[in-house]
Amino acid sequence: MKRNTGQNREITKGWRSATKAIRSGTMRSEFGETSEALFLTSGYTYDCAEDAAARFNGEQPGMTYSRLQNPTVQMLEERIAVMEGAEACRSTATGMAAMTAALLCQLQAGDHVVASRALFGSCRWLTDTLLPKFGIETTVIDGREIDNWEQAIQPNTKVFFFETPANPTMDVIDLRSVCDLARAKGITSVVDNAFATNVLQRPMEFGADVVAYSATKMMDGQGRVLAGAVCGSEDFIEETLLAFTRNTGPTLSAFNAWVVLKGLETLDLRIRRQSNNALEVGKFLEQRIEKILHPGLPSHPQHNLAMSQMEAAGPIFSLYVGGGRKRAHGLLNALNLIDISNNIGDSRSLMCHPASTTHHGLGEESRLEIGITEDMLRINVGLEDPIDLIEDLDQALSSIGL
Numbered sequence: 001m002k003r004n005t006g007q008n009r010e011i012t013k014g015w016r017s018a019t020k021a022i023r024s025g026t027m028r029s030e031f032g033e034t035s036e037a038l039f040l041t042s043g044y045t046y047d048c049a050e051d052a053a054a055r056f057n058g059e060q061p062g063m064t065y066s067r068l069q070n071p072t073v074q075m076l077e078e079r080i081a082v083m084e085g086a087e088a089c090r091s092t093a094t095g096m097a098a099m100t101a102a103l104l105c106q107l108q109a110g111d112h113v114v115a116s117r118a119l120f121g122s123c124r125w126l127t128d129t130l131l132p133k134f135g136i137e138t139t140v141i142d143g144r145e146i147d148n149w150e151q152a153i154q155p156n157t158k159v160f161f162f163e164t165p166a167n168p169t170m171d172v173i174d175l176r177s178v179c180d181l182a183r184a185k186g187i188t189s190v191v192d193n194a195f196a197t198n199v200l201q202r203p204m205e206f207g208a209d210v211v212a213y214s215a216t217k218m219m220d221g222q223g224r225v226l227a228g229a230v231c232g233s234e235d236f237i238e239e240t241l242l243a244f245t246r247n248t249g250p251t252l253s254a255f256n257a258w259v260v261l262k263g264l265e266t267l268d269l270r271i272r273r274q275s276n277n278a279l280e281v282g283k284f285l286e287q288r289i290e291k292i293l294h295p296g297l298p299s300h301p302q303h304n305l306a307m308s309q310m311e312a313a314g315p316i317f318s319l320y321v322g323g324g325r326k327r328a329h330g331l332l333n334a335l336n337l338i339d340i341s342n343n344i345g346d347s348r349s350l351m352c353h354p355a356s357t358t359h360h361g362l363g364e365e366s367r368l369e370i371g372i373t374e375d376m377l378r379i380n381v382g383l384e385d386p387i388d389l390i391e392d393l394d395q396a397l398s399s400i401g402l
């Protein structure tokens with residue numbers, strides 16, 4: 001197909017970030033469509049029985065069944081791999097399917113995992129409940145200190161698992177130090193990069209082995225579909241991950257893949273603008289309330305580290321209003337423009353109370369250990385005019401006496 005450059009890795013990897021996000025992975029059909037085609041098909045046909053046999057034994061390239069391959073899904077996977085700077089990528093139906101597959105595909109009973117304690121709620125359920133149930137030991141540490149990682153290593157440690165910045169406490173983990181330590185000890189590092197995305201932070205440039213995503217967040221970015229992705233070496237994806245995902249079936253639907261492809265086209269624009277808006281809103285809030293945790297502001301204890309590994313701080317940060325749950329809920333209830341929602345990465349501004357929603361299941365003790373107090377709120381700053389957002393927060397703060 002003429003000018004089908006999106007599939008040529010030698011060409012696509014030389015493009016700059018915004019170009020990759022629009023053009024890499026595109027695979028045109030015989031109609032020469034400009035926008036990626038949506039292939040809503042579960043199966044594929046063969047010209048003859050011998051072709052079917054050759055497809056199945058791997059002698060003939062091509063697709064056999066959409067749990068295994070689909071053209072729209074493959075376009076998305078190629079695009080994310082190129083943007084990440086990874087050899088390969090496979091998508092999944094949700095971010096949690098990506099995290100679960102990235103961990104379980106390489107672990108077995110008797111192995112040990114070290115994870116940072118500040119993780120997305122369901123990721124903590126994986127480390128605290130699911131993995132131990134299958135005989136995989138886990139140690140959960142404060143991942144901000146490199147010594148804690150080193151001390152937690154055992155002879156059977158196979159994986160380091162963490163997210164940075166972490167949800168919702170905005171803990172920042174030193175990618176270079178933790179990934180270097182993992183490499184030196186023959187441990188696989190798995191980084192959940194949902195908050196920053198590969199536009200703002202590319203963990204593989206700091207030595208990460210596997211990068212996993214909730215593409216539901218910034219990649220779709222408009223609150224429409226659930227999706228996930230795992231990036232890694234050709235060897236890891238083809239030999240280790242694929243056997244797991246093909247046979248257990250957390251496959252992304254072609255329709256959702258198509259929506260995320262469209263989302264990626266504007267990811268660069270959106271995440272940079274949302275990061276700027278979040279800085280504006282953060283600067284306003286910093287003057288009005290006692291404490292906010294925004295990695296883009298010098299008041300964040302790890303501001304310098306964050307800015308050394310991220311191009312911008314992203315759209316999400318947390319704030320502490322004091323006065324416990326009543327005041328935090330009071331602020332949410334007084335908002336007129338910003339929605340109460342636990343989603344993030346959306347182009348709409350959304351706010352939630354982690355202790356009673358996203359991190360409710362963690363239990364009070366674990367919540368307090370990582371800084372999720374009753375007066376804490378998390379905000380996802382969207383693409384609205386930041387002045388409108390500041391005016392909404394201003395009136396809501398006044399209404400609760402702040």
Ligand SMILES: *Cc1c(COP(=O)(O)O)cnc(C)c1O
Binds near residue numbers: 194195215228
């Ligand atoms: C949302 C999220 C997930 C889970 O992704 P889903 O698409 O909701 O399954 C995992 N990690 C982080 C950091 C997230 O924000």
